Structure formats: C-alpha cells, structure tokens
Amino acid sequence: MKITLVLSPMWCREAPPLGLAALKAYLQEQGHNVRCFDFNNEFCLRTSEKWKPYWGSEHGTAVWTKEDFAGTVISAHEALLDEAVGQIAAREAKLVGFSVYATNALLSLEMARRLKKKAPDVFVVFGGPWVTQEREKVLKHPAVDAAVLGEGEGSLAELARSMDQGRPLTEVPGLYLRADGDTGVSFKAGTELASLDALPFPDFSDFPVGTYDRPRRLLAYFSRGCFKKCVFCDVPVHWKKWRCRSGRRVFEDLRHQLTRYPDIRAIEFCEATLNSDLRALEDFCDLVIADKKSDRSAFRRIFWFGFAHVRPEMDRPFLEKMARAGCHHLRLGIESGSQKVVDSMKKGYRLADAERLLADMRSAGIKALLTFMVGFPTETEEDFQGTLDFLRRNARLIERVTPNESFTAIFPGTPLHRQAESFGVELGAHSDHWRTKDGSNDFHVRLARHERFCREAAALGLALSPSSTKVARYRDDFLADYEETASSHGWTGPREADEEDDRK
Ligand code: B12
Ligand code: SF4
Numbered sequence: 234m235k236i237t238l239v240l241s242p243m244w245c246r247e248a249p250p251l252g253l254a255a256l257k258a259y260l261q262e263q264g265h266n267v268r269c270f271d272f273n274n275e276f277c278l279r280t281s282e283k284w285k286p287y288w289g290s291e292h293g294t295a296v297w298t299k300e301d302f303a304g305t306v307i308s309a310h311e312a313l314l315d316e317a318v319g320q321i322a323a324r325e326a327k328l329v330g331f332s333v334y335a336t337n338a339l340l341s342l343e344m345a346r347r348l349k350k351k352a353p354d355v356f357v358v359f360g361g362p363w364v365t366q367e368r369e370k371v372l373k374h375p376a377v378d379a380a381v382l383g384e385g386e387g388s389l390a391e392l393a394r395s396m397d398q399g400r401p402l403t404e405v406p407g408l409y410l411r412a413d414g415d416t417g418v419s420f421k422a423g424t425e426l427a428s429l430d431a432l433p434f435p436d437f438s439d440f441p442v443g444t445y446d447r448p449r450r451l452l453a454y455f456s457r458g459c460f461k462k463c464v465f466c467d468v469p470v471h472w473k474k475w476r477c478r479s480g481r482r483v484f485e486d487l488r489h490q491l492t493r494y495p496d497i498r499a500i501e502f503c504e505a506t507l508n509s510d511l512r513a514l515e516d517f518c519d520l521v522i523a524d525k526k527s528d529r530s531a532f533r534r535i536f537w538f539g540f541a542h543v544r545p546e547m548d549r550p551f552l553e554k555m556a557r558a559g560c561h562h563l564r565l566g567i568e569s570g571s572q573k574v575v576d577s578m579k580k581g582y583r584l585a586d587a588e589r590l591l592a593d594m595r596s597a598g599i600k601a602l603l604t605f606m607v608g609f610p611t612e613t614e615e616d617f618q619g620t621l622d623f624l625r626r627n628a629r630l631i632e633r634v635t636p637n638e639s640f641t642a643i644f645p646g647t648p649l650h651r652q653a654e655s656f657g658v659e660l661g662a663h664s665d666h667w668r669t670k671d672g673s674n675d676f677h678v679r680l681a682r683h684e685r686f687c688r689e690a691a692a693l694g695l696a697l698s699p700s701s702t703k704v705a706r707y708r709d710d711f712l713a714d715y716e717e718t719a720s721s722h723g724w725t726g727p728r729e730a731d732e733e734d735d736r737k
Contacts, residue, residue, distance in 0.1 A: 234393045236260055237326040238269045241317075241340040242276045242306070243288055243297045244332075248445050249274075251452040251503060252332050252361065252385070254435035259386040262433050265393055268324060269439040272317045272344070273337060278444060279313060288446075290700040293638075294335055295707040303339035318347040328356050328393055330385075333363040345376035358392065360385045364409075365471045366645060372411050380409040383471055384425045384457065386432070425474050429457060430482045434489050442494050449498040451490055453537075455483055455513060459505040461542065462648065463566075464579050465606070468505045470646035477509055480516025488524070491531035499561075502539030507563075511546055518558035525558075536561040543567070543582035543590055552597035562600035562632060565590075570623025571616035574609050579648075584623070591630040600632040602698075607686055608640045608679030610649075610656040610669055617682050621689050628693040635698035636686045639665045640679035661718040665711075668724055675724065676715040680704070 238253050253269045260267045277288045284306070287296060296302045307314065321329060321344075329348065331341040345357050360381040364371055371380040379402065381388040388407035395405055402410055407423020426432065437451070458472030469475075478486075491497055508514050524530045541563040565587070569575050572584050594601050605620060624634070642664040643650050653660050657669045668675035683704055690697055704711070719725070 234328060234397050235266045235324065235326040236268075236389075236393060237321055237324050237329045238267065238332065239321060239329065239341070239344065240269070240271045240273045240332045241337050241344050242273045243293075243340070244273045244334050244337045245290065246274045246277055246288060246445050247447045248450040248452050248501060249437050249440035249442055250332065251435055251454065254437045254440070255432065256330070256332075256385050256389060257439065258433040258436040260390060260393065261436065263390045263393070265390075268326070270317070270320060271440050272313075274441070274445060275317075276310065276313055280310065284309065290698075291702045291706060293700065293703060295703055295710065297336040297339070300339065303343070306340065307343055314344065314347065318344055318351060321348055322352045322355075325352075326355070327396060328358065330358045330360060330381075330389060333359050333361040335363050335366070338363045338367070342374055342376060345374070349376045356396065358389070358408075360389070362467075362471055366467070368409060372409055378411065381423075382407050382409065382420075383423055383473060387426060388423055423473075425457075425472070425476070427476075429476050429478045434486045437490070437494070443496060447499065449496055451494065451497050451500055452503045453483065453487060453490070453500050454478070454504045455502060455507050455517075456504050456509050460509055461506075461581055462579060463581075464577075464648040464652070465609070465641060465643065466505075467644040467647050470644070475509065477513050480513040480518075480520060483513070483517050484520040484524075488531060491535065495531075498535055500535055500537040502537060505540060506542045507539040508541040508544055508547065511544065511551075515551070515554065518554045518560075521558040522554070532559060535559055538562045538564070540564045540566070542580075543587045545583070545586040545589075547590060547593075549593040549597060552593050552599055556598045560599050562602055563594065564602045564604060564635075567603045567623070568606045569609060569612065569616065570620035571612065572619075574612050574616050574619075577611040578606075578609060588627060591627055595630045601630060602633045602635065603631055604635045604637065605686065606637045606641050607682040608674055610641070610658050610674060612674070617685075620686065624686075624689055624693060624695065628695055631695055633696040633698060634690050636683055636690075636701055638700055638703050640676075640683050643667050659722065659724070661715075661722060663714070663718060666715050666718040668719075672724075675719070676712070680708070680712070 238256060240250050240253055250271060257267045257269050277285060331345060333341045348355060356378050357376060358379045358381060359371055359377050364380045365382055368382060371377055388405060391405045392408060395402055404421060406421050409420050456477035458475040459468045460475040462469055487500060521532045525532050536559045538561045543565060567587055568578060568580060575584060591601050643660060644664050649656060658667050659670055660667050666676060687697060687701060
C-alpha cells in the first residue's frame with residue numbers, strides 16, 4: 234500500500250525526525266511504499282525572517298499550543314500550506330499518517346482538514362506523544378479517522394494490512410477508531426514489539442539531512458520506554474514496556490548511518506535514558522573502541538551524548554570506557570537536591586551517588602548537563618534550599634543546568650496524576666496548573682522558585698539551557714493563563730511566592 238507520513242510545524246528541528254524514519258523503515262520492510270514529508274523543517278527553511286525564530290526552544294509550547302497564534306501562522310503561510318497539502322494529495326496514498334507532538338497538533342489538524350477537503354477518501358491517522366496525552370479528544374476532530382496510541386510500528390502495519398484486505402479496523406491493536414457516528418470510539422489494546430533488535434535501521438532517506446539546525450547530527454536510540462516509574466513521568470504511559478537493543482545492534486545501526494551520511498559528527502541518543510541496560514552500553518562501547526583502532530573507522534570522527542539516570546554501578550573505569558568510545562556528555566535527571574523529594578518522586582537514586590558520579594564524570598572527561606524540577610508537591614522551602622545547596626556544592630562539576638520550564642507538570646496517566654489526592658494536590662485543566670490544597674504550593678510559588686533557581690545558577694557561573702529563557706519571556710502570559718484556571722476553580726490562596734520573593 235502507498236502510505237504517506239507527515240510532520241507538520243512546529244517540532245524541534247535539531248535533526249531529522251527519528252520517529253518517522255523508524256516507521257518508514259518498518260513499513261517498507263512489510264512491503265509498503267512509504268514517503269515521509271518533513272514540512273516542519275521545510276516551512277522553517279522557507280518562511281520569512283519574522284517567523285523563523287518561533288522554531289526556537291525559547292518559544293515552543295508557550296505559543297504553538299495557542300489557537301490564536303496558530304491562526305496567525307496559518308494565515309501567514311497559506312501558500313506553503315496549500316503547496317504541502319497539494320504534495321500529500323498528489324501522491325495519492327490511501328493512508329496518511331501525521332506524527333503529532335504538543336507543539337504541532339494545531340497545524341497537523343489544519344493540514345488534515347485541508348487534505349480531507351481535497352481528497353475526502355484518504356484515511357487520516359494521527360500518532361505520536363500528543364495522541365497519548367489527548368487520547369480522549371483526538372477523535373473529536375472530524376478530519377482524523379483514527380489515532381494510534383504509543384508505539385507506531387505494529388499498529389500502523391496492521392492498519393495498512395487490514396485496509397488492504399478489507400478486514401474490520403476495529404481489530405487493529407492500539408487503534409482508536411470512530412465507531413458510531415462521531416461519538417463512539419472503539420479501541421483494542423495494542424501490543425509492543427517484543428524485541429527492538431528485530432527492527433530495521435531507521436531510514437532517513439526522505440529527509441534533507443544537512444539542512445537541519447544541527448546539520449551534522451543524527452538521532453539514535455538504545456531503548457524505548459523506561460524500567461523506572463518516577464511518579465511525574467509520562468514516558469511509561471507512552472511506551473508500556475521497557476526494551477533495549479543490544480550493544481551490537483546499536484553499533485551496527487550507527488555504522489550503517491555513518492557510512493550513508495559521511496558528514497555526520499554527532500549522535501544524539503534521544504531515548505529516556507541511554508544507560509538503562511549497562512551491559513548493552515558497555516558492549517556498544519567495546520565495539521566502538523575496537524572499531525576505532527582502524528584508520529578508516531567512521532566512529533573516529535563522531536561524538537555522542539544523551540539522557541541518562543544516576544546509577545551507582547557506573548564507576549570511573551566504566552565512564553572512562555564511555556569517554557574512549559566517544560561519549561561527550563550526559564544529561565542527568567537530578568530533579569531535586571533534597572533526598573526526601575527525590576524519594577517521593579520515586580527516582581530511585583541517592584544524592585550521594587549522584588555527586589560521586591559527577592566527580593567521576595569530570596575525571597573521565599564526560600560533561601554533566603543536569604535537569605531540575607522545582608515545586609514538586611512534597612517540596613518545602615527547606616527542600617528547595619537543598620536544591621540550591623546541591624548547585625553550590627557541585628557547581629564546578631556541572632556544565633549546564635536545565636530547570637524544567639513547566640516547573641512540575643502533572644500529566645494525565647502518570648502516578649502523580651492518579652494519586653493527586655494523596656499528594657494533597659488539586660488539579661486544573663492544564664498540566665502546569667495545579668496547587669496543593671493547603672495553598673502552600675501554587676503556580677506563583679513554583680514560578681518564584683524557578684526564578685530563584687535561575688538567579689542562583691547564574692550567580693554560580695553555570696550555563697542555563699536556552700529553553701529556560703522561555704519562562705522570563707512569557708511570564709505574564711503564563712501567569713494570566715494560571716489566574717484564569719485559578720479563578721475558575723475558586724483558588725484564592727495567599728500569594729506566598731510573591732512575598733517569599735520579596736524577602737530575598
Ligand atoms: C529527543 C526528544 C527531544 C529532543 C528533540 C530532538 C529532535 N531533533 O527531534 C529535544 C531535547 C530537543 C526535545 C525538545 C522538546 N520536547 Co521532547 N522529547 C524527546 C524524547 C526524549 C524522544 C523523542 C524521540 O525521538 N523518540 C524516539 C522515536 C522513535 O519515538 P517517537 O518520535 O515518539 O515515535 C514513535 C511513536 O510516538 C509513534 N509515532 C510517532 N509518529 C507517529 C505517526 C503515526 C501516524 C503513528 C501511527 C505513530 C507515530 O511511533 C513511533 C515509533 O514507534 C521524548 C520522550 C520520549 N522518550 O519519547 C520527548 C517528548 C517528545 N518531548 C516533548 C516536549 C513537550 C518537548 C518540547 C516541546 C519541550 C517544551 N516544553 O518546549 C521541546 C520542543 C522544543 C522545540 N523547539 O521543538 C514531549 C511531547 C509531549 C507531547 N504531548 O507532545 C515528550 C513526549 C516528553 C514528555 N514526556 O513530555 N525533545
Ligand atoms: S528515569 Fe527518567 S524516563 Fe525513566 S521514569 Fe524516571 S523520569 Fe521517566
């Protein structure tokens with residue numbers, strides 16, 4: 234079957250999209266004729282100077298999830314939109330899939346609407362993390378015929394097969410389908426692939442590699458999902474099962490990609506955590522180190538990095554091996570400098586181990602980029618001081634810090650959302666809008682802590698991630714949005730944050 238896969242604006246365009254490349258490779262292996270269109274990248278390359286900056290991480294969700302902003306983008310890009318939809322329609326695929334994230338949902342819907350107008354018989358399916366978060370709402374949009382929850386490969390292949398063979402789509406695992414008129418929804422639970430090693434290597438051939446923000450970077454992965462269950466995290470909601478590729482398979486995938494794209498210099502492992510299977514990681518490093526002995530090794534010219542979690546097993550010799558294999562930096566989710574808060578998040582690590590890891594990473598030559606959350610429901614002012622103390626104690630070992638721009642978001646499907654009551658939390662309609670019932674922790678308190686965190690980091694000479702400027706830039710809008718939620722819930726508690734801030 235002819236299948237078209239689309240990424241519409243706006244999504245990060247640091248490197249070609251791995252999700253679509255993975256789907257294309259899998260569907261092709263099943264005998265389908267697949268073409269991907271990255272209109273996200275294309276629009277950014279072709280738009281005017283006025284619009285280009287909005288692709289930066291300092292804007293992201295702050296503007297692209299807003300209907301009025303999307304409306305302005307749409308009217309300013311009529312010609313590009315028509316051309317894009319024309320290209321999709323001209324390919325005459327029976328099945329068109331959109332890869333949907335929070336920031337490109339509105340434009341994906343707009344493109345799907347226009348496509349349905351032009352080619353009403355096309356079957357439109359949405360997939361990606363936005364679907365997982367908004368599963369109840371996706372099918373309310375008439376231009377969307379179905380939506381896939383979580384991992385896409387199996388469901389999409391089964392959908393294409395069922396369409397080809399005229400079998401009922403209600404049997405396709407993982408597929409949300411409009412059943413009776415516009416309201417009924419049918420859903421059969423999906424199954425995830427048992428082994429990631431069986432997947433073909435991602436196919437980036439439809440993407441103009443080299444035209445992205447980081448023209449010499451490709452995305453790769455060891456694993457999908459996560460074997461930890463931190464209470465705030467929705468990775469285990471999107472990916473039900475944690476699975477990891479073997480070190481050899483990752484090595485072979487990269488060798489294949491580096492041969493195909495000789496200009497690549499950096500590999501970003503973009504999964505939740507690249508060190509979930511230390512055996513696979515070590516095997517990968519051993520293979521890379523052995524390969525680098527050859528003058529012609531493609532691994533000689535690259536470095537790699539990714540997210541990782543604190544693991545006491547990663548001692549100095551292990552880290553030195555990673556460095557020899559090309560590891561440049563690790564992004565560690567520290568989240569809080571209070572052991573009590575780390576424990577109530579169920580992060581499953583000791584701060585003492587994190588500090589030892591930072592010191593060993595520094596000695597091994599691997600840079601540490603740390604992420605933090607402020608205002609977790611159990612965080613008191615004293616706990617927050619613990620986070621600032623952590624920064625002060627370890628500043629010389631840290632390359633950069635990223636304070637979460639949502640401070641602490643509470644996503645549907647996470648344990649924190651399900652157990653909001655026991656965390657003493659009242660939820661609002663938006664994941665960033667919640668407060669503790671005693672009024673001691675609301676958006677104002679979290680915002681003030683975020684700002685104090687940024688000031689302390691700057692005073693310590695630490696680099697802050699570019700995305701952290703988003704909060705300062707959109708501060709008034711964020712506050713106005715929160716106030717709207719607060720007044721609709723009758724949340725009138727004291728403004729401790731402002732007072733607390735004034736005292737500093
Ligand atoms: C790597 C990553 C990034 C990188 C992006 C690098 C790049 N060039 O793409 C960086 C760090 C820059 C980044 C930034 C942001 N990110 Co990010 N990021 C991720 C991460 C860790 C992995 C994404 C990935 O590539 N996965 C691997 C591929 C294989 O998976 P996939 O793309 O999801 O595709 C699979 C399925 O989703 C599905 N699927 C995908 N498309 C389609 C289409 C169809 C038709 C079907 C059927 C199925 C399907 O099938 C695919 C294969 O199984 C995820 C979390 C995670 N672990 O998934 C968050 C995540 C995608 N990011 C997220 C967010 C919110 C952001 C930001 C918007 C943050 C912000 N608040 O500003 C920014 C974007 C800023 C910007 N300028 O765009 C959210 C998205 C939530 C949502 N509802 O959309 C996630 C899920 C994290 C989270 N839990 O909050 N991110
Ligand atoms: S270790 Fe990271 S990805 Fe895994 S559950 Fe915790 S926060 Fe999520």
